[in-house]
Amino acid sequence: MSSQSASTSNTDWPGRYHHIDQVLNSPGPRTDPAFLAGDGVKDFLRHQAKILVIGAGGLGCEILANLALTGFKDIHVIDMDTIDISNLNRQFLFRTKDVGKPKATVAAEFIMKRVPGVKVTPYFGKIQDKDDNYYMQFNLVICGLDSVEARRWMNATLVNLVDPENPESLKPLIDGGTEGFKGQARVILPTITSCYECSLDMLNKPTAFPICTIANTPRLPEHCIEWASVLEWPRVQGDKKMDTDDPEHIGWLFSVAAARAKEFNIEGVTWSLTQGVVKNIIPAIASTNAIISAACCNEAFKIATSSAAYLNNYFMLIGTEGVYSYTFEHEKRDDCPVCGGEALELTFSADLTVEGLIEMLVEKQDIQIKKPSLSSPKSQIYLQAPPQLEEATRPNLAKRVSELVPNGGEVTVTASTLPFSLSLRITYT
Amino acid sequence: MIKIWSMKKNEDAAAKKKPKTSAAQIRVQKDLTELDLPSTMKTNFPDPADLLNFSLTITPDEGMYRGGAFTFSFAINTNYPHDPPKVKCTQTIYHPNVDLEGNVCLNILREDWKPVLNLNSVMVGLQYLFLEPNADDPLNKDAALEMSKNRDQFLNNVKASMRGGHIKGTQYDNVLAR
Numbered sequence: 001m002s003s004q005s006a007s008t009s010n011t012d013w014p015g016r017y018h019h020i021d022q023v024l025n026s027p028g029p030r031t032d033p034a035f036l037a038g039d040g041v042k043d044f045l046r047h048q049a050k051i052l053v054i055g056a057g058g059l060g061c062e063i064l065a066n067l068a069l070t071g072f073k074d075i076h077v078i079d080m081d082t083i084d085i086s087n088l089n090r091q092f093l094f095r096t097k098d099v100g101k102p103k104a105t106v107a108a109e110f111i112m113k114r115v116p117g118v119k120v121t122p123y124f125g126k127i128q129d130k131d132d133n134y135y136m137q138f139n140l141v142i143c144g145l146d147s148v149e150a151r152r153w154m155n156a157t158l159v160n161l162v163d164p165e166n167p168e169s170l171k172p173l174i175d176g177g178t179e180g181f182k183g184q185a186r187v188i189l190p191t192i193t194s195c196y197e198c199s200l201d202m203l204n205k206p207t208a209f210p211i212c213t214i215a216n217t218p219r220l221p222e223h224c225i226e227w228a229s230v231l232e233w234p235r236v237q238g239d240k241k242m243d244t245d246d247p248e249h250i251g252w253l254f255s256v257a258a259a260r261a262k263e264f265n266i267e268g269v270t271w272s273l274t275q276g277v278v279k280n281i282i283p284a285i286a287s288t289n290a291i292i293s294a295a296c297c298n299e300a301f302k303i304a305t306s307s308a309a310y311l312n313n314y315f316m317l318i319g320t321e322g323v324y325s326y327t328f329e330h331e332k333r334d335d336c337p338v339c340g341g342e343a344l345e346l347t348f349s350a351d352l353t354v355e356g357l358i359e360m361l362v363e364k365q366d367i368q369i370k371k372p373s374l375s376s377p378k379s380q381i382y383l384q385a386p387p388q389l390e391e392a393t394r395p396n397l398a399k400r401v402s403e404l405v406p407n408g409g410e411v412t413v414t415a416s417t418l419p420f421s422l423s424l425r426i427t428y429t
Numbered sequence: 430m431i432k433i434w435s436m437k438k439n440e441d442a443a444a445k446k447k448p449k450t451s452a453a454q455i456r457v458q459k460d461l462t463e464l465d466l467p468s469t470m471k472t473n474f475p476d477p478a479d480l481l482n483f484s485l486t487i488t489p490d491e492g493m494y495r496g497g498a499f500t501f502s503f504a505i506n507t508n509y510p511h512d513p514p515k516v517k518c519t520q521t522i523y524h525p526n527v528d529l530e531g532n533v534c535l536n537i538l539r540e541d542w543k544p545v546l547n548l549n550s551v552m553v554g555l556q557y558l559f560l561e562p563n564a565d566d567p568l569n570k571d572a573a574l575e576m577s578k579n580r581d582q583f584l585n586n587v588k589a590s591m592r593g594g595h596i597k598g599t600q601y602d603n604v605l606a607r
Contacts, residue, residue, distance in 0.1 A: 049430070148508065148511055149507070156451065197452055201544050208542075211534045211538075212566040212567055215528065215532075215568050230532075234530065305430075337455050337456055373458060376450075377450045380478065380480070383458070383461070384462050386466070386472045389461065392474070412458070415462075420459070
């Protein structure tokens with residue numbers, strides 16, 4: 001591994017980047033004025049840019065290959081999964097011998113072996129294991145994830161990272177996603193454009209069947225599987241947590257669902273359908289992953305080099321009937337809980353009580369707030385309702401704010417009069 | 430690398446640094462502090478510092494379930510409001526839309542959940558089930574059948590079950606409000 005990174009400079013044989021250099025050697029009619037045609041931009045792309053790829057699965061494999069081939073040389077990749085045999089049809093960096101090994105590690109080794117001079121640093125684990133300092137080192141982040149929860153976390157982390165005093169803290173996030181023949185690629189400039197959380201209401205909700213249908217009138221194999229997982233599992237297994245990655249658990253659900261299906265003369269309950277329903281799997285299509293990954297990497301290349309205008313800001317692809325795509329600007333939401341809302345810097349005496357702070361907020365003409373509830377990232381400070389929580393937090397009213405919030409700390413304020421929330425950053429005099 | 434920062438400067442210069450409180454946590458705080466509950470519903474937090482796990486007691490003041498106190502547990506995960514809260518009845522009750530394990534058939538808890546709904550909508554929805562049980566969406570089939578076939582018998586069963594009586598071999602919990 002170390003010999004490859006050391007040999008970076010002498011692996012750039014003549015003509016290696018012949019085609020890419022066509023784009024980087026000279027400005028075009030619509031390139032950004034800041035574009036440093038020639039060696040400047042090439043040096044940045046090949047020797048300075050540090051890019052993070054989240055996910056080394058269907059999208060991740062494509063993304064890693066594309067980035068390496070377009071000239072990014074310092075790539076990091078995070079993935080918490082190990083390779084399953086069912087991944088091999090489309091996750092082309094993995095072979096049969098790799099089954100059971102961490103995706104991030106195997107993908108990194110494959111790319112480094114295949115594309116000389118590229119350094120890929122894997123991390124086998126969760127994105128949540130890493131702190132702000134870790135994310136701060138990158139210029140760009142590309143997500144190829146299959147989970148809403150992980151995307152929300154990554155998005156919120158990058159939005160929170162933005163420090164008004166430090167331009168380097170703003171990390172463009174390129175998010176790719178696919179579902180069967182549909183996909184999307186988007187560019188998020190944290191705090192500037194709409195963020196992932198802004199568009200949460202656009203998500204299709206996972207298919208869910210009315211619980212009474214599952215309980216009484218099953219007609220589809222899916223109904224039987226849902227019956228096994230939603231109703232029978234908690235009834236029979238009690239508090240035992242269902243692990244959808246545990247073959248024994250899937251096996252149990254499968255046999256319970258199959259018995260139910262037999263009783264109602266329903267056909268089609270299989271092991272793989274059981275797994276698909278409980279893990280909410282939508283069949284992955286290799287070509288959709290390839291298109292979306294290409295779009296994401298194209299954006300990464302344009303943002304890193306300023307060689308062309310980047311996507312503003314949402315590209316969607318619908319390949320279910322023919323090929324249809326549409327690009328539009330998704331708008332930022334003022335009431336977005338992550339990037340919207342107001343922020344206020346407050347400076348007051350370390351002797352001010354919580355009650356005093358509340359009075360101060362209510363009296364502020366510019367924010368028009370009534371009955372504010374306050375909390376810090378660690379705990380509730382004062383909640384106006386429900387009665388029990390009001391009572392539990394009431395003793396805090398007499399306390400000094402400085403006992404509950406450190407200097408420079410943050411307080412989240414909610415009130416029915418606010419679109420969503422207000423965050424306070426507190427400095428004591 | 431594009432010069433995003435110059436765009437940032439053109440923006441409203443207000444510092445928009447946000448606290449590390451998660452979006453789910455802020456949303457739950459907002460939902461809870463803005464609950465608008467009638468006197469027939471009351472929340473209870475076993476640990477007042479934990480806003481994500483609590484119970485709701487409904488004491489209907491009209492309808493056939495009047496006089497009972499029905500308790501539901503709420504468990505909210507960090508993916509709220511993308512995921513709905515998990516709600517279960519903690520007692521064994523005789524109700525067409527609640528099974529003996531405490532599962533509740535309420536559309537907005539499952540197939541019709543949307544992030545624009547909130548905890549207040551769920552709580553009002555639960556209370557509605559006690560005012561207007563729905564025999565068309567049964568979870569307790571016996572109760573639903575009785576309700577549509579023989580309403581008087583159903584009403585008697587409801588009364589008996591609320592006192593902790595047996596109906597068709599099932600012992601129900603005494604839920605009479607004290």
